[in-house]
Amino acid sequence: MEHNSTLDLPPGRNPTPRAQNGGSTEEEAPMSIDTTIVSVTTIEQIGQYAGQKVRLRGWLDTMRSSGKIRFLKLRDGTGRIQGVLTKNDAGEELFERTGHLGQESSLIVEGEVREDARAPGGYELLVSGVEIVHNAEGYPITPKDHGTDFLMDHRHLWIRSQRQHAILRVRAQVMRSISDWLDNHGFLRIDTPILTPSACEGTTTLFETKYFESSAFLSQSGQLYNEATAMAFGKVYAFGPTFRAEKSKTRRHLMEFWMVEPEMAFVDMWENMEIQEQMVSYVVQQCLQHRRRELELLERDLSKLEKIVPPFPRIHYDEAVQILRDKGVEFEWGGDFGGTDETVVSEQFDRPVFVHHFPAAVKAFYMKPDPDRPETVLGADLLAPEGYGEVIGGGQRLDDLALLEQRIAEHQLPTEAYAWYVDLRRYGSVPHSGFGLGVERTVTWVCGIEHVRETIAFPRTLYRLYP
């Protein structure tokens, strides 16, 4: 992130190029930053420079003025620190010049790092020089309350705020931990196409786009392609965006969302679940370890996350139906779970719960039926606790040529388009399984927040394509 990292240089001895003054609106104002050699650092690293003079480059978060003393809260993307400026120490000229800075003005600030119990974070900067790179006027997001719609209209600015930083950092950690776990367990990342000739699962509505003289669809899943790459490499995963043109309007839905989809040859439904619980536990524990500060800022109940360790409970669809009925929910065997159904079931457990053996009728055509009860499939959904709902859908795939051809016919799917997929059952078919984990839902759960739309920088919701 930092181009001028000072990590491996002794403090105070790394000459950095003089900051350019091109964006300054000050006319012929003297450079108030002196030319002595001062370390450029980040707020994250500032503790290493206690008692020394440093230079920070960032944006003005808030400013409070009190006549002869001024507090400039600076953020630089790595953290926030309060700069203190007094008329006596800083001098009349500097004090006057910083009196009319708007929120989010970009600044290069120089000063001495001081430990101070009064400062949030333990350190503050005794400001001795300020270069105004750009003085911002009328920043729309004030420190007061705003509605979601207003904030979403200003999403490009909203992501500068502390809460959004915390969420997006947790997201990055979740994605990184997923990749780490899979890479360390013999999976090869092979990404699948986003432009596809036809529906993958044939269930949801797809976004259609021009493809020269014909049309193409934005992928709703890499699932089918993953099966091909798994037959080529054994253990694989795809990690990328997926698109669903469903008119879903809930706190769990986005039109564009990210999914990681591992697929494994010679793995059955039960082993599939073991892999999932290992990976999910690892991801949650890594977030606790590396993003604790962010989770605390979000006021997440960390004790709930600490419980996320294997094994996760596994219940049969029949049991789940019984739980619903015991809790007074009218539910007929054979249906899929709605949001509230998922909540009722998952609230019975303090860990994510697998619900397996769903009725075949509500699942995709490629799911393998249970030989003993063919009206159910060898698949499992993973429901996150605390009512966060389905974060994983997965299962064992149909590996029998004749049965797959029959299913494709039953679902009235175009045979030509699936010819390559059927081929996989013709040349060395093996039992195989996989799953798809929704990144935004997982991040929502880990963060303990209300809505998936804050877990991606620029969410695509039903009626929002801006910014």
Place this chain on the structure above:
RNA sequence: UCCGGAGUAGCUCAGUGGUAGAGCAACCGGCUGUUAACCGGUUGGCCGUAGGUUCGAACCCUACCUCCGGAGCCA
């Protein structure tokens, strides 16, 4: 698509038939330890749009638009 809620200052909202309001933001001034600072002042309005009822409509009625929450579908 269906059900429910809401559109009033830049933002968050009050105002339920009789002169358009508050807090914050912005702007001016005061204050040497502020944490969503505080104090004084100034600016700021096609009350979502179009009809209708009424002497008179932000307010009542009708339609439409937009947003929010939920359902369905899904990760």
